[in-house]
Amino acid sequence: MQKKDPEFMKPKAQIEISDDHMEEEAKAITVGNWCEVIIGKRWGEVKFVGKVDKLGKGYWVGIKLDEPLGDTTGSIDGNTYFSVPDKYGLFIRPKEVVVGDFPEVDAFDSGEDEI
DSSP: OTTTOOTTOOGGGGGOTEEEETTHHHHHHOOTTTEETTTTTTEEEEEEEEEEGEEEEEEEEEEEESSSSSSSSSSSSSSSSSSSOOTEEEEEEGGGGEEEOOOOOOOOOOOOOOO
């Protein structure tokens, strides 16, 4: 794993993050893309791509989740990056997001045919 990712297994205190951290990954993500969040298998729509100083250096992706499994409304310390109901928002690093054709989750669709 360290050949693929030199930061793998390094203590977080030893990892230096630049202002352009994950810029290339962020360029592949566009507001409006449907996406899957790798950690936790959550789905949603990209609402923000850019820098969020209060979260740390580098690029972040703001996602409106299909279900209330998030931890934000899209605002941090009075700065609004996108706006969603409570628990429907999530900020995550671009490498943790896969964009594609993921249909919106319908909470009332049980996957079974009607009776």
